[in-house]
Amino acid sequence: MTKPAGSQEPQSAVPRAGAAGGGRPANQGPRVAARNRAALVAAAREVFAEQGLNAPLSAVARRAGVGQGSLYRHFADRVALASAVLDENVRDIERAAAEPGAGLPSVLGVVTWHMTRSTAFVDLLRIRGDSAEGRALAARVHSVLARCRPASHGLGADDLMLAVAMVSGAVHGPTPAERERVALRAWRLLGVEVGPLRPPAAAVEG
Amino acid sequence: MTKPAGSQEPQSAVPRAGAAGGGRPANQGPRVAARNRAALVAAAREVFAEQGLNAPLSAVARRAGVGQGSLYRHFADRVALASAVLDENVRDIERAAAEPGAGLPSVLGVVTWHMTRSTAFVDLLRIRGDSAEGRALAARVHSVLARCRPASHGLGADDLMLAVAMVSGAVHGPTPAERERVALRAWRLLGVEVGPLRPPAAAVEG
Amino acid sequence: MTKPAGSQEPQSAVPRAGAAGGGRPANQGPRVAARNRAALVAAAREVFAEQGLNAPLSAVARRAGVGQGSLYRHFADRVALASAVLDENVRDIERAAAEPGAGLPSVLGVVTWHMTRSTAFVDLLRIRGDSAEGRALAARVHSVLARCRPASHGLGADDLMLAVAMVSGAVHGPTPAERERVALRAWRLLGVEVGPLRPPAAAVEG
Amino acid sequence: MTKPAGSQEPQSAVPRAGAAGGGRPANQGPRVAARNRAALVAAAREVFAEQGLNAPLSAVARRAGVGQGSLYRHFADRVALASAVLDENVRDIERAAAEPGAGLPSVLGVVTWHMTRSTAFVDLLRIRGDSAEGRALAARVHSVLARCRPASHGLGADDLMLAVAMVSGAVHGPTPAERERVALRAWRLLGVEVGPLRPPAAAVEG
DNA sequence: GATGAATGAGCATTCATTCAT
DNA sequence: AATGAATGAATGCTCATTCAT
Numbered sequence: 001m002t003k004p005a006g007s008q009e010p011q012s013a014v015p016r017a018g019a020a021g022g023g024r025p026a027n028q029g030p031r032v033a034a035r036n037r038a039a040l041v042a043a044a045r046e047v048f049a050e051q052g053l054n055a056p057l058s059a060v061a062r063r064a065g066v067g068q069g070s071l072y073r074h075f076a077d078r079v080a081l082a083s084a085v086l087d088e089n090v091r092d093i094e095r096a097a098a099e100p101g102a103g104l105p106s107v108l109g110v111v112t113w114h115m116t117r118s119t120a121f122v123d124l125l126r127i128r129g130d131s132a133e134g135r136a137l138a139a140r141v142h143s144v145l146a147r148c149r150p151a152s153h154g155l156g157a158d159d160l161m162l163a164v165a166m167v168s169g170a171v172h173g174p175t176p177a178e179r180e181r182v183a184l185r186a187w188r189l190l191g192v193e194v195g196p197l198r199p200p201a202a203a204v205e206g
Numbered sequence: 207m208t209k210p211a212g213s214q215e216p217q218s219a220v221p222r223a224g225a226a227g228g229g230r231p232a233n234q235g236p237r238v239a240a241r242n243r244a245a246l247v248a249a250a251r252e253v254f255a256e257q258g259l260n261a262p263l264s265a266v267a268r269r270a271g272v273g274q275g276s277l278y279r280h281f282a283d284r285v286a287l288a289s290a291v292l293d294e295n296v297r298d299i300e301r302a303a304a305e306p307g308a309g310l311p312s313v314l315g316v317v318t319w320h321m322t323r324s325t326a327f328v329d330l331l332r333i334r335g336d337s338a339e340g341r342a343l344a345a346r347v348h349s350v351l352a353r354c355r356p357a358s359h360g361l362g363a364d365d366l367m368l369a370v371a372m373v374s375g376a377v378h379g380p381t382p383a384e385r386e387r388v389a390l391r392a393w394r395l396l397g398v399e400v401g402p403l404r405p406p407a408a409a410v411e412g
Numbered sequence: 413m414t415k416p417a418g419s420q421e422p423q424s425a426v427p428r429a430g431a432a433g434g435g436r437p438a439n440q441g442p443r444v445a446a447r448n449r450a451a452l453v454a455a456a457r458e459v460f461a462e463q464g465l466n467a468p469l470s471a472v473a474r475r476a477g478v479g480q481g482s483l484y485r486h487f488a489d490r491v492a493l494a495s496a497v498l499d500e501n502v503r504d505i506e507r508a509a510a511e512p513g514a515g516l517p518s519v520l521g522v523v524t525w526h527m528t529r530s531t532a533f534v535d536l537l538r539i540r541g542d543s544a545e546g547r548a549l550a551a552r553v554h555s556v557l558a559r560c561r562p563a564s565h566g567l568g569a570d571d572l573m574l575a576v577a578m579v580s581g582a583v584h585g586p587t588p589a590e591r592e593r594v595a596l597r598a599w600r601l602l603g604v605e606v607g608p609l610r611p612p613a614a615a616v617e618g
Numbered sequence: 619m620t621k622p623a624g625s626q627e628p629q630s631a632v633p634r635a636g637a638a639g640g641g642r643p644a645n646q647g648p649r650v651a652a653r654n655r656a657a658l659v660a661a662a663r664e665v666f667a668e669q670g671l672n673a674p675l676s677a678v679a680r681r682a683g684v685g686q687g688s689l690y691r692h693f694a695d696r697v698a699l700a701s702a703v704l705d706e707n708v709r710d711i712e713r714a715a716a717e718p719g720a721g722l723p724s725v726l727g728v729v730t731w732h733m734t735r736s737t738a739f740v741d742l743l744r745i746r747g748d749s750a751e752g753r754a755l756a757a758r759v760h761s762v763l764a765r766c767r768p769a770s771h772g773l774g775a776d777d778l779m780l781a782v783a784m785v786s787g788a789v790h791g792p793t794p795a796e797r798e799r800v801a802l803r804a805w806r807l808l809g810v811e812v813g814p815l816r817p818p819a820a821a822v823e824g
Numbered sequence: 825g826a827t828g829a830a831t832g833a834g835c836a837t838t839c840a841t842t843c844a845t
Numbered sequence: 846a847a848t849g850a851a852t853g854a855a856t857g858c859t860c861a862t863t864c865a866t
Contacts, residue, residue: 033825054260056860067827072862159395162376166392169332169375170368186372189365190395237844239850262835273852278837280850443865445829466672468856479831484858486829571807574788578804581787582780598784601777601808651846674839685848690841 037074039064045085048120053082082120083133089114089121090140096200097144104148104160109195111141111164112187115171116179116197122168155192163190243280245270251291254326259288289339292330295320296346302406303350310354310366315401317347317370318393321377322385322403331374361398369396449486451476457497460532465494495545498536501526502552508612509556516560516572521607523553523576524599527583528591528609534580567604575602655692657682663703666738671700700738701751707732707739708758714818715762722766722778727813729759729782730805733789734797734815740786773810781808 043064047055057078061071075081096102096110114121141164146157155163167186173179180197187194249270253261263284267277281287302308302316320327330343347370352363361369373392379385386403393400455476459467469490473483487493508514508522526533536549553576558569567575579598585591592609599606661682665673675696679689693699714720714728732739759782764775773781785804791797798815805812 031825036826057862058860061828068862069828069864070826073825078861155395159391162388162391163395165376165378166372166395167375169373169377170371171375172332172371182368185365185368189369189372191397237850242851263837264835274837275839275853276851284836443829448830469858470856480858481832481860482830490857567807571803574800574803575807577788578784578807579787581785581789582783583787584783594780597777597780601773601781601784603809649846654847675841676839679849686841687843687849688847691846696840 036064036066036070040066040071040074040081041084041088044081045088045118045120048082048085049118052119053078053123057081079131079133083131083137086121086137089118090137092200093141093144097148099200102148103195104145105193105195107144107148107195108164108187108192109197110200112167112180112183112194113197113199115168116176116183122171163187163192166190242270242272242276246272246277246280246287247290247294250287251294251324251326254288254291255324258325259284259329263287285337285339288326289343292327292343295324295327295330296343298406299347299350303354305406308354309401310351311399311401313350313354313401314370314393314398315403316406318373318386318389318400319403319405321374322382322389328374328377331371369398372396448476448478448482452478452483452486452493453496453500456493457500457530457532460494460497461530464531465490465535469493491543491545494532495549498533498549501530501533501536502549504612505553505556509560511612514560515607516557517605517607519556519560519607520576520599520604521609522612524579524592524595524606525609525611527576527580528588528595534583575604578602654682654684654688658684658689658692658699659702659706662699663706663736663738666700666703667736670737671696671741675699697749697751701755704739704755707736708755710818711759711762715766717818720766721813722763723811723813725762725766725813726782726805726810727815728818730785730798730801730812731815731817733786734794734801740789781810784808 040060043066044060047060047063051059057071058068060081061068064071071081075084092114093107093110097107099106138161142157142161145160145164149155149157149160167183167190170186171179171183173182183197184194246266249272250266253266253269257265263277264274266287267274270277277287281290298320299313299316303313305312321331330340331347344367348363348367351366351370355361355363355366373389373396376392377385377389379388389403390400452472455478456472459472459475463471469483470480472493473480476483483493487496504526505519505522509519511518536546550573554569554573557572557576561567561569561572579595579602582598583591583595585594595609596606658678661684662678665678665681669677675689676686678699679686682689689699693702710732711725711728715725717724756779760775760779763778763782785801785808788804789797789801791800801815802812
């Protein structure tokens with residue numbers, strides 16, 4: 001007769017203005033569409049980071065404070081949702097590469113920072129071939145690395161992608177700090193210089 | 207003395223012993239116990255290799271041609287089953303290290319061969335910390351590497367374990383051949399020499 | 413981005429909307445929510461009364477004509493469902509105590525009527541300590557008895573609860589009529605006057 | 619990867635003489651038949667007392683240190699096993715009635731002692747009608763009470779059986795001491811005198 | 825366009841019962 | 846006569862997906 005411990009209350013990202021009392025929250029109409037989409041991506045980022053890509057989609061909807069149906073309206077399936085999450089990660093990386101004075105080390109710093117923050121991102125780098133969306137995202141990372149790579153380095157972009165996958169594979173551990181330590185050891189083993197592990201300018205989570 | 211509410215009614219009032227119909231298959235008796243256990247491990251190896259360590263256990267039982275109950279009789283839980291599977295892999299590695307003339311490259315060849323054969327083995331090497339049994343298996347690999355490592359190499363056993371995890375992380379691809387190609391590229395990037403990718407003398411599957 | 417191993421495949425690639433075949437019954441939408449909840453409580457009342465509180469919940473769902481999932485949506489666990497059922501019983505008793513001219517005999521009449529109708533109610537009165545909800549329900553009965561008890565009677569509310577439990581313990585038999593007979597004999601043995609065994613004004617089943 | 623906590627080791631009541639090592643224990647032949655039967659009854663008494671009459675029969679066999687098959691050889695079904703357990707209880711009661719100087723109070727003392735020791739016995743007294751065996755056992759108790767009843771008492775044997783059932787119904791609580799307290803209160807409420815709660819001369823458990 | 829209830833297939837696990845040894 | 850493994854139906858529970866409102 002105890003309520004299940006793990007039950008999570010909705011964290012209503014979208015405050016309801018609607019009718020009084022315990023009734024169904026008023027339909028906010030299209031006005032909230034964009035807000036809902038963003039809330040879903042943010043929730044999915046957290047949930048996927050914590051529980052892996054298998055996490056129940058219902059948990060994502062709940063954490064986003066959004067109905068199950070809305071999740072499916074915005075994202076046809078799990079892959080679409082995951083892609084949206086990872087798209088932001090990749091965008092961060094592209095942004096880092098575009099910063100003035102950016103070089104391979106600073107970009108790898110951002111890449112590695114994401115690896116230590118998100119299990120899902122690790123999976124993207126490891127298993128990129130499993131879906132068209134995954135391949136596309138990986139291709140964007142590849143292209144960033146290709147542009148950054150200083151000719152002098154001796155590693156082609158393909159090699160760099162492989163190296164990134166290798167480091168991803170090694171990254172694990174209970175805390176971000178521990179994962180950072182492992183990641184840096186892995187890069188050292190590869191003899192690749194990495195800049196400071198950091199989110200790009202305006203990044204939110206990881 | 208009441209019929210307990212939760213009790214299970216007999217499945218069939220008229221069990222068939224013979225040939226006809228879809229009746230319950232004959233109970234083969236304890237004679238098949240060892241055979242069943244082996245079949246379960248073999249089936250689990252395949253299923254885990256294909257679908258990862260989270261594959262449905264019912265699929266394992268089905269592929270082994272064994273009842274669900276027998277699976278649980280032989281293996282208390284998923285971890286026990288996985289341990290039995292991976293134990294054979296680790297044993298292969300230990301055997302390879304014990305062969306006359308064995309060295310780090312030949313052992314890594316066996317390790318890598320397993321990586322290209324089994325998703326589950328990759329998971330073991332990557333996420334070794336998830337259970338006592340997993341840690342114990344990983345420790346055995348570590349200890350083999352510690353013994354093999356030529357002092358001259360410059361890499362400690364911890365570094366080698368990390369390297370193995372890195373290669374594991376990179377290994378992916380639709381076919382074993384493709385995965386072998388990737389694994390060899392990864393080792394080259396690390397500057398570590400690997401012997402021929404092969405199962406040890408009498409290995410069965412992988 | 414891999415298909416999670418444990419994920420569930422869609423049950424049917426071609427869901428039927430229409431009349432024919434054994435396809436999935438149409439989703440009736442939230443309109444039926446309240447109806448479903450009521451149907452579940454009613455079904456649970458019957459099933460628990462017949463088979464005791466350990467009856468399979470699937471049987472409840474089936475009898476209610478409702479999916480398993482809906483049952484779990486409305487009631488987090490077996491206890492929540494049982495509480496909902498027994499809550500109605502207790503409410504009946506409270507209502508009986510509130511009727512004009514009600515006294516201990518008439519309230520005991522209602523209590524006893526429920527005892528002869530529902531195994532589950534008997535269990536509540538006998539084993540009230542098994543859960544917080546059970547204790548709360550029993551406490552409500554206790555409080556009703558405390559209010560009804562004529563000071564002259566010589567029995568405290570605790571004694572009355574014990575007496576109720578004793579009668580509950582004795583009540584058994586194949587038919588309600590038989591159970592009523594036994595219950596009345598039990599009360600007579602205790603020397604306690606009981607009014608007519610009856611449901612309160614607007615009770616539904618029992 | 620933790621072993622399930624609740625797993626109980628067999629408490630081998632029957633020491634094995636058999637072959638060396640980990641092989642199947644030698645079949646001890648008919649010599650152990652009687653011993654096994656007794657071990658099963660004893661184990662069932664404990665298991666039923668602890669977990670109720672629904673307890674898994676496998677738990678009984680395990681605790682008896684006996685194969686599942688042997689259980690089924692000795693007892694055709696759950697009811698037969700329960701009957702064997704309760705038969706000993708009833709025999710205790712009959713023995714108590716046969717003691718020199720025995721009277722209704724001392725017999726009720728033994729009856730009540732059993733009620734506070736065994737859930738199963740309570741069930742027998744409450745639900746005696748559910749099986750032929752149950753009815754037969756209850757009839758034996760009835761007959762003992764009929765012989766003991768002092769004419770002066772005013773209660774017929776039927777009334778006494780009902781009273782016993784009523785007290786049974788009230789008996790519950792976490793400890794035997796608590797259950798004794800409740801039972802005595804119940805008898806007092808009925809105005810029936812009870813002797814000291816005790817097992818008969820050579821009783822084993824209860 | 826949002827909502828959240830409905831649905832039932834699927835997986836893990838348990839356990840009564842049978843049966844070869 | 847004992848043993849203990851095999852068997853699979855049954856049950857609890859979860860979750861992807863649909864759909865009326």
